[in-house]
Each structure stands twice: as structure tokens, then as C-alpha cells.
Amino acid sequence: MKRFFRWILKGIGWFVVLTVLWVLLYGALPVPYTPLMGIRTITAEEGLDTKHDWVPLTQISPYLQLAVICSEDQNFTKHNGFDVESIKKAYESNKKGKKLKGGSTISQQTAKNVFLWPHRNWFRKGLETYFTFLIETLWTKERILEVYLNSIEMGKGVYGAEAAANYWFRKPANKLGREEAAAIAAILPNPQNYKANPRSRYIQNRTTWIVKQMRNYGTFDLKE
Numbered sequence: 001m002k003r004f005f006r007w008i009l010k011g012i013g014w015f016v017v018l019t020v021l022w023v024l025l026y027g028a029l030p031v032p033y034t035p036l037m038g039i040r041t042i043t044a045e046e047g048l049d050t051k052h053d054w055v056p057l058t059q060i061s062p063y064l065q066l067a068v069i070c071s072e073d074q075n076f077t078k079h080n081g082f083d084v085e086s087i088k089k090a091y092e093s094n095k096k097g098k099k100l101k102g103g104s105t106i107s108q109q110t111a112k113n114v115f116l117w118p119h120r121n122w123f124r125k126g127l128e129t130y131f132t133f134l135i136e137t138l139w140t141k142e143r144i145l146e147v148y149l150n151s152i153e154m155g156k157g158v159y160g161a162e163a164a165a166n167y168w169f170r171k172p173a174n175k176l177g178r179e180e181a182a183a184i185a186a187i188l189p190n191p192q193n194y195k196a197n198p199r200s201r202y203i204q205n206r207t208t209w210i211v212k213q214m215r216n217y218g219t220f221d222l223k224e
Contacts, residue, residue: 019115023134026114027143030054031151035117037159048156051163057146060161060173063181065145066220070213071185071206073106076145077220081107081136082129108132110148141222153191154184168196182210 031054041048057065069076075083083105104112111131116124135144154164161173161184169180176184180196186206187194194203 019131020134020138022115023131023138026147027135027139031114031147034114034151034159036113036153039117040153040157044157050157050159051155051167052150052159053162053166054150054160055162055173057142057149060146060149061165061176061181063178063214064149064161064165064173064176064184066214066217067178067181067185067210068106068145068149068188069220070217071182071210072109072188074213074217076106077141077222079105079107081105081132105132106148107136107144109152110144111135113151113153114147145222152188154187155191155196158191164196178214179207179211182207182214185210 033052037050037052041050073083075085108128111134112118112124112128115131116127135147139147150160150162153159154161155167158164158167161176164184165171165173165176165180168184169176183196183199183203186199186203187196194200196203199207
């Protein structure tokens with residue numbers, strides 16, 4: 001029995017060491033590939049061409065940075081990875097039987113997209129919490145947003161700001177205007193089915209709402 005517990009403790013120790021090293025590595029180097037990219041490629045009915053071009057945060061339009069904060073996580077600069085109020089609101093909404101909502105922050109989405117798989121279960125949620133704690137501890141807010149904007153799905157086979165800007169608007173990410181950035185942010189809840197260009201009435205309404213939020217939000221400081 002002692003040998004069994006010793007083996008368990010050793011396994012936990014190695015898991016912590018290896019995951020910390022993994023997070024530190026991605027804190028310094030571009031993320032080349034994510035589990036979601038692999039899953040999409042394997043499950044695609046036809047050959048899927050993965051579009052993914054890493055660029056530093058300085059080469060991503062400030063409009064897109066602000067658009068994803070306004071649409072996905074307006075408390076991003078203030079929380080430590082978990083927005084308790086948003087989680088409570090999502091829980092109450094889901095309990096009332098309304099349309100399923102998530103309370104995930106940009107930090108949580110980054111942890112899930114970069115280190116884990118998309119399907120929901122308690123085990124994955126526990127790992128998501130663990131990796132969110134690690135990146136909030138070991139990365140800066142700038143790095144979290146940089147990895148997020150370079151890794152998330154922004155269309156079928158389209159990952160990251162640079163690929164999305166070229167795919168939807170035929171321009172680099174640093175040239176995106178306010179409404180173009182808002183349109184990309186508008187499709188993030190379901191990038192497999194929504195289009196940033198041309199936009200459906202629903203996406204146009206979301207885009208208009210995000211632009212309004214951006215104007216009301218004003219400037220943001222990732223060093224807060």
C-alpha cells in the first residue's frame with residue numbers, strides 16, 4: 001500500500017513538473033499547434049487546410065484586442081483568471097433553462113484551447129482550472145492575450161488573428177478596422193457555422209453591439 005501511494009505521489013510530482021515546464025515553454029515561444037487543430041483535421045469529412053500564422057501582439061490590431069475583450073471577457077484586465085460574477089450569471093441562466101451560456105474568461109479559453117481538448121466533462125474542467133492558474137501565475141496578461149489571439153478558432157480551419165484577417169478580409173491582422181475586428185469577434189461563439197464576411201443579420205447585429213461596447217469601454221491597459 002505504501003508503494004502504491006508513493007507511486008501516486010511520484011506521478012503527481014512529475015505531472016506538476018512537466019506541465020509547469022510546458023507552460024513556461026509556451027510562455028516564451030509561439031504555440032505551433034493545438035489539440036483542437038488536430039481534432040478538426042481528423043474529424044473533417046473532407047481534407048481541411050489548417051490556416052495558422054503566428055504574429056506578435058504588436059502586429060495584431062488594437063481594435064481586435066479590444067473587440068475580443070468586449071465580447072468575451074470585459075473584466076480580463078482585472079480578474080485572476082476566473083470571473084466569479086460571470087460564472088454566477090451563467091449558472092443562474094442555465095438553471096432557469098435558458099440558452100446555455102458559459103462563464104469562461106479569456107484565460108480559461110486560452111488554457112482549454114492550447115493545452116486541452118474541447119469536449120466538456122468534469123475531469124477536463126478540473127484540468128482547465130489548473131492550467132488557467134498556471135498561465136495566470138507564470139504569464140503576463142499581454143502574453144495570455146497574445147496566445148489567445150494566435151490560437152483560437154476563427155473559421156473552418158482558420159486559427160488566430162493573422163489567418164482570420166487574411167481569410168475574411170484579405171489583409172494582415174494589424175490592418176483590421178474597428179468593424180472588421182468586431183465582426184471577427186462576433187463569430188467566436190460558433191466559428192464553425194458563423195461568417196465574419198459576408199455577415200448574416202445575426203452576426204451584423206452582434207457586430208454592431210460589440211462596436212458599441214468598444215466605444216463605451218474606451219482604452220484598456222494590460223499592465224493593470
